[in-house]
Every structure is written in structure tokens, then in C-alpha cells.
Amino acid sequence: MAQAQASERGARRKGFRSARLDWPELHRIPHPPRRVPLLGDVIGSSVQSPVQDSMRIGRELGPIFRRKAFNREIVFVWGADLAAELADESRFAKHVGLGVANLRPLAGDGLFTAYNHEPNWQLAHDILAPGFSRAAMEGYHPLMLDVARQLTAHWDERSGAGDAVDVPGDMTKLTLETIARTGFGHDFGSFERSRPHPFVDAMVGALSYAQRRNAAPPLVGPLLQRGAAKRNVADREYLNSTVDQVVEARRGSDGSGARGDLLDRMLETAHPETGERLSPDNIRRQVITFLVAGHETTSGALSFALHYLSRNPDVLARAQAEVDEVWGGSEEPAYEQVARLRYLRRVLDESLRLWPTAPAFSREALQDTTLGGVHPLRQGAWALVLIMLLHRDPAAWGEHAEVFDPDRFEPKAVRARPAHVFKPFGTGARACIGRQFALHEATLVLGLLIRRYDFTSDPDYRLRVDERLTLMPRALRLHLTRRTPAQAPAAAPA
Numbered sequence: 001m002a003q004a005q006a007s008e009r010g011a012r013r014k015g016f017r018s019a020r021l022d023w024p025e026l027h028r029i030p031h032p033p034r035r036v037p038l039l040g041d042v043i044g045s046s047v048q049s050p051v052q053d054s055m056r057i058g059r060e061l062g063p064i065f066r067r068k069a070f071n072r073e074i075v076f077v078w079g080a081d082l083a084a085e086l087a088d089e090s091r092f093a094k095h096v097g098l099g100v101a102n103l104r105p106l107a108g109d110g111l112f113t114a115y116n117h118e119p120n121w122q123l124a125h126d127i128l129a130p131g132f133s134r135a136a137m138e139g140y141h142p143l144m145l146d147v148a149r150q151l152t153a154h155w156d157e158r159s160g161a162g163d164a165v166d167v168p169g170d171m172t173k174l175t176l177e178t179i180a181r182t183g184f185g186h187d188f189g190s191f192e193r194s195r196p197h198p199f200v201d202a203m204v205g206a207l208s209y210a211q212r213r214n215a216a217p218p219l220v221g222p223l224l225q226r227g228a229a230k231r232n233v234a235d236r237e238y239l240n241s242t243v244d245q246v247v248e249a250r251r252g253s254d255g256s257g258a259r260g261d262l263l264d265r266m267l268e269t270a271h272p273e274t275g276e277r278l279s280p281d282n283i284r285r286q287v288i289t290f291l292v293a294g295h296e297t298t299s300g301a302l303s304f305a306l307h308y309l310s311r312n313p314d315v316l317a318r319a320q321a322e323v324d325e326v327w328g329g330s331e332e333p334a335y336e337q338v339a340r341l342r343y344l345r346r347v348l349d350e351s352l353r354l355w356p357t358a359p360a361f362s363r364e365a366l367q368d369t370t371l372g373g374v375h376p377l378r379q380g381a382w383a384l385v386l387i388m389l390l391h392r393d394p395a396a397w398g399e400h401a402e403v404f405d406p407d408r409f410e411p412k413a414v415r416a417r418p419a420h421v422f423k424p425f426g427t428g429a430r431a432c433i434g435r436q437f438a439l440h441e442a443t444l445v446l447g448l449l450i451r452r453y454d455f456t457s458d459p460d461y462r463l464r465v466d467e468r469l470t471l472m473p474r475a476l477r478l479h480l481t482r483r484t485p486a487q488a489p490a491a492a493p494a
């Protein structure tokens, strides 16, 4: 309650709050050396890659630093000790700012973008959380397999024709179909299309716009971005109308099609204690939220994992041996056989360590407090946690923190590390509600793919990462060859 009230006071301050206003000893926090009058820390930074620029700057300036663009100043934190303090829910809570706040016109008080004090956050959280229980996940498993089958059919065809596969594009098709079918009983038909579904184009447009708005100068920005703003309105309208059709189709059905999925929960379930229901407007916000949050980050996670598997033949061979052993002769796993792929989960965790596909989250102070014993901040003041650098802090991960090594996630190694140093799914009450969904889906799909194929990447390929609030490897293509699983019955006659 105290958290909600304090956050309410923070949230009700309108618009962006520069760190200058709320960090009384801001001068103690370093900033890049060549600050340009009026413009701020613009030298060497690009609107296309704000996170990777911040990462480079953070490495030079240390575990807490600040950057200024025009009159907006932001404090960044990545040191393991300071990030652990920000994870303390008695002192800090989620801050809805920057890119997340820029998504409010689209997602409103949907789960991801809701302010902590908004009543619809708790209401929707309580109604939807059972949609991610073990029982619910078990129900999604066959649908996840259906979609994965479409992917392997497509990849068989491509590799049979001697073509490389478009990893980020196909992972996006897969994850969009998975959340749409499991959550909403909707089929976007992604695998029947050569181009991405227009929903994906509109979503990428909306996410990129939300990211770039932060870099625009405050007064002239809206003028400079007039064209982009117009496109953004069109993207939003398209996303809204798509979602309205999905909801209408379900409302129009006679009820015999009830599936107990997320959409049924949104439409039919009352809060277990108060009896309250989600309003039609809020349902629209939630459907958009889940369709976007439920696929974009998982497709990036799968793509980075496939990149690392293709570059580390020893790791791939070990993961393949595990799948062959755990799944045995069964081409498709039962629900409980997925979680038993422990090494493959470590591969996924290690990929999410190096490239957490939601690369930052913000935290705000619930009361006046001091960070790290030296940086006072007022109630409502906020900082951005750079997850990518937190995950590479040598103090927590050792001097070879940049090296891909899934063994870092062996249980003994995990126990030896401090808490709060691995945060790909955020932290506290506002951490990712879809974590188990994403992990089950990604492990299942990786298991199916590495059981079926060997991968090679173009030797000239250099990992470059696109940013659109989320991270995605740019233009990653892989060549596939079919393999025969070691213990499958098919292996015997040969």
C-alpha cells in the first residue's frame, strides 16, 4: 500500500523528470567528458542504438553514470551492488518512464505500461496470473508444438532447396503465432506469408517510434517528427482494429468455443475477492500488451541462442546429446520432458545474460533515500538499470564476463553468485508475468531445432544488434543440415 501511494505521488508528476531535479548531489555522478552546450552528451551517440551507446559509455564511466540529451538528464545504473539496492522493493518500485511511458498511448493501463497506483494493474494481475500456472502451461504445450511443426516444415523446405533461413524473421513468425493461438485462439497465418504479417510491421513501427521519441529535442521534436507521428497514429489504429477483431470474434462465438485461455479470462473472469471485471477498453489494452510483450522478446532470445549455438560447436553437440538422451525416440516431447533439458536451459540463460532482449528497466524511489551510501535521491527520483552491463559486471561474473559460457548457470555457480545479478525478466512485483511461458516455449523450440538440424553460419557474419526497445540480431541467417538423432528409432535401420 505504501508502495502504491508513494508511486502514485511519483507518477502524478506530469511528464519527464530530469535527474537534475531529484538527485541533489548529481555532480557526484560522472557524465561523458565532451558535453555540448544545449545539446548535451550527443557526441558519439545514435538514435538507432541508445542502449549499446550507453553500454559503451557505461564501461568508461563506471557503475553509475548520467547522460543528457537536450535538457533531459538520466541516471544509469549497472553495478551489481547498486542494482541490488534498486531491486529492494521496500525502497524502490517500477518506474514507468522513457520508452515504456511512450507506449502509453497504445497500451494505456495494460499490465506492462500501468502505473503502480492504477487499480487496473492489480485487477488484471490477479485475473491473469492463473493463466501462467503450471496447469495452464501444460494446456498450451500442444498448441506450441503445432506452431513449432509449422516452423520445421518451413525450415525443411528452405534447407531442402539449399537456402539459408532467416532466423529473426522466422522466430518472430513462430512467437507471434504461439502467443496468438495459445492466448487468444487467433491464427495470423504467418507461415503462409512471404512478408511479415502487417501486425508485425505496425508493432515494430510503434516500438521504434517509442524508442526514438526519447532522442527528440523537447520543443522542436514534435515538428521534426511530424511524419513519424502520423505513421505512428496509423500503426496504432491498425493494431487496435486487429485486436478488436480478435475480441469480437470471441464475443460473437456462442460460448461453445470457450478455451480457458487468456482471452476467456479477460472476458469472463471476475476478481476472486472483489468480483470486479476488466472493462472493454482495458481488455483491448491487455490484448495488445500480450500480443506484443508475448512475442517480440522471446523471438530475440531464440535468435541470440541460435547464433551462439551455431558459433560454438561443442556447446551445440552437448545440447544435442542431451536432447537425444532426454527425449529418446520421441520426435515431440511431452510437457515434462522440456524442463528436463537442463543444459539447453543454461544455453538460453547465457544468451539472455549477454543479450537480455528487454535490455533495461527503470526503478523509482518510494521515499527520500541514498543509493550506495553516497547518492541521495528524492522520493519519485528514478534510474535506468542497464541489464546488459549488469550481466557483464566483472564483480559478479568474473573477468571473462564477455565470453559465452553456459556452465555459468550450473546450480553450484548460480549459488555462488550474489542475488539480483541476473535480471532478464525484470524484478519485484512488476517482473515479467510471462517468464515461464517464454522459457517453456523457447526451450521446447530450441530442443526441436537442435534435434533436427546442424547449423552453420556464414563465417563472415559479425553479430550486429538492432534496437527497437527490444534487441534482435541483425540479418542473422543460418544454413541447416538435417541430422539423425542418436537414439531415435529412425537411426537404427541406417
Ligand code: HEM
Residues within 6 Å of the ligand: 094, 100, 111, 112, 113, 125, 179, 289, 290, 293, 294, 295, 297, 298, 301, 356, 357, 358, 360, 361, 362, 423, 424, 425, 426, 427, 429, 430, 431, 432, 433, 434, 435, 437, 438
Ligand atoms: C524472453 C522473453 C521475455 C523477456 C526477456 C521479458 C522481459 C520482461 C521484463 C524485463 C519485464 C519488466 C519490465 C519493467 O520492469 O519495466 C517484463 C514484463 C512483462 N512481460 Fe515479459 N519478457 C519476456 C516474455 C514475455 C511473454 C512470453 C509474455 C506474455 C505471454 C510477457 C508479458 C509481460 C508482461 C505482461 C509484463 C508486465 C508485467 C507487470 O508489470 O505486471 N513477457 N518482461
